Amino acid sequence: MTFFVGLGNPDKCYENTRHNIGFTLVERLAELHSFAWRRLFKDALLYSELQRDELDGEKIYLLKPMSYMNCSGVPIAQFLRKKGKQEVLVIHDDLDLALGRVKIKRGGSDGGHNGLRSIDAAIGRDYWRLRVGIGRPASNFAVTDYVLSRFSSDEKEIIDGVVERIASKMDMLYASDGLQQDNVAKFLDKAA
Numbered sequence: 501m502t503f504f505v506g507l508g509n510p511d512k513c514y515e516n517t518r519h520n521i522g523f524t525l526v527e528r529l530a531e532l533h534s535f536a537w538r539r540l541f542k543d544a545l546l547y548s549e550l551q552r553d554e555l556d557g558e559k560i561y562l563l564k565p566m567s568y569m570n571c572s573g574v575p576i577a578q579f580l581r582k583k584g585k586q587e588v589l590v591i592h593d594d595l596d597l598a599l600g601r602v603k604i605k606r607g608g609s610d611g612g613h614n615g616l617r618s619i620d621a622a623i624g625r626d627y628w629r630l631r632v633g634i635g636r637p638a639s640n641f642a643v644t645d646y647v648l649s650r651f652s653s654d655e656k657e658i659i660d661g662v663v664e665r666i667a668s669k670m671d672m673l674y675a676s677d678g679l680q681q682d683n684v685a686k687f688l689d690k691a692a
Contacts, residue, residue: 502561502586502589503561503587504529504563504591505522505565506562506564507520507565508520509523509569510564510568516650516656517647517650518647519569519648520593521632521663522592522593522615523564524659524663525632525667527564528664535548537564540575540579540582541578547562547563548561548563563579570614570615570618572618573619573621576588576622577623587628588628590615591630591632592630593633593647594611595634595646596611597634598635599634599655600658600661602630603630604629604630604631605629606626606628606629607625607626608629609625632659632662634647
């Protein structure tokens with residue numbers, strides 16, 4: 501089973517902000533594959549699942565933790581306890597990547613990202629991370645204000661293209677034996 505987690509904050513005021521790129525991506529994946537969102541835990545998590553028959557019965561899950569970014573690990577750990585061992589891919593914003601750049605890797609540090617820090621504390625560090633670059637703010641702009649701000653129209657055009665490329669190529673990552681480095685390399689070649 502493959503488990504794609506998009507990180508973000510649930511309130512309407514956070515929609516389309518830099519910090520919510522994970523939500524944006526899993527929402528687009530849900531649209532492309534006609535997933536239907538439903539609540540898994542009370543006030544904790546929205547999720548969707550799809551049985552992929554063409555992939556030997558592989559089941560795909562999309563998740564949006566509704567616990568706010570800094571507490572993302574709690575509902576993810578709940579999900580894993582409920583559904584059993586999964587291959588986990590967390591989609592999140594990254595200040596250290598230029599706007600629109602995409603990287604994917606397994607494991608690593610939280611890099612100062614509070615959502616990843618929460619996940620690491622709840623399930624450990626051994627999971628895949630799909631990092632979408634949002635760039636760094638100008639020196640006179642506080643990081644917190646920057647990540648919670650919306651993209652400019654020029655930036656939004658770039659991000660919309662990246663979201664579409666990633667979402668349309670995510671099936672390259674699905675495999676009955678989980679995420680494999682060969683699949684990841686092919687995905688990055690097509691989506692980044």
